[in-house]
Amino acid sequence: METGLIHLHSSLRWIVLILMVVAIVKGFSGRNKNVSFDGTRKIALFAMISLHIQLLIGLALYFMRGWAGKWGTEGMMADKIMRFFTMEHMLMMIIAIALATIGYSGAKKMSDSMKQHKRIFVFYLISLIIILASIPWPFRGLGVDNWI
Ligand code: HEM
Structure with a gap:
């Protein structure tokens, strides 16, 4: 069960990253043009759903794998891997x-499609930068050596 969830959580990162990039590109290209927001809204929605699935699987792993119980324990901050999975990630x-x-949700409430595109572009770009910086990539030496 745990192994299956880790695998799912790990491989779903690629779906998240692809959907985020497509939403950002669509937001960027529509920010100065009077084009319908509908296509961008759908991609942004799928990206958000994939993020929420990651959140649910991540929370399950956080408790099942015992990271939650390590919060505040002695040595948690000193151990790079423990600090990363207990807190940073x-x-x-x-x-x-x-x-x-x-x-x-802010973009959905707007009526000007250029502003909607711009909002998706800005918020999703910042979100993607944080995600990229917080993934335990194999080269980060966090005990994770698989790419999928
Ligand atoms: C966009 C969101 C996320 C992405 C892309 C992501 C990605 C990853 C990746 C690639 C791993 C390594 C899996 C492996 O060992 O192969 C991982 C591990 C983990 N993630 Fe996430 N994660 C996300 C969100 C979250 C959230 C919100 C939580 C907790 C609330 C979480 C909790 C965990 C935990 C606990 C592990 C370690 C599992 C273990 O014990 O080995 N993740 N995550």
């Missing part, structure tokens, strides 16, 4: 997911 990803969610 979880907090930064929650901030990134919240940003994309706020960006999407």
Whole structure:
């Protein structure tokens, strides 16, 4: 069960990254043109759903794998891997997911399609930068050596 969830969480990162990039590109290209927001809204929605699935799987792993119980324990901050999974990864990803969610719900309420595109572009770009910086990529030496 745990292994399956880790695998799912790990491979879903690519779906998240692809959907985020497409939403950002669509937001960027529509920010100065009077084009319909509908296509961008759908991609941004799928990106947000994939982020929320990551959040649910991540939270399950956080408790199942015992990271939650390590919060505040002695040596947590000194151990790079423990600090990353107990605190950094979880907090930064929650901030990134919240940003994309706020960006999407704000854009939905707007009526000017250029402003809607711009909002998706800005919020999703910031969110993606945080996500990229918070993924335990194999080259970061965090005990994760697989790309999928
Ligand atoms: C866009 C959001 C996220 C992405 C792209 C992402 C990506 C990843 C990746 C690639 C791994 C390494 C998996 C492996 O060992 O192969 C991982 C591990 C982990 N993630 Fe996330 N994550 C996200 C959000 C979250 C959130 C919000 C939480 C917690 C609330 C979370 C909790 C965890 C935990 C606990 C592990 C370590 C599992 C273990 O014990 O090995 N993740 N994540």
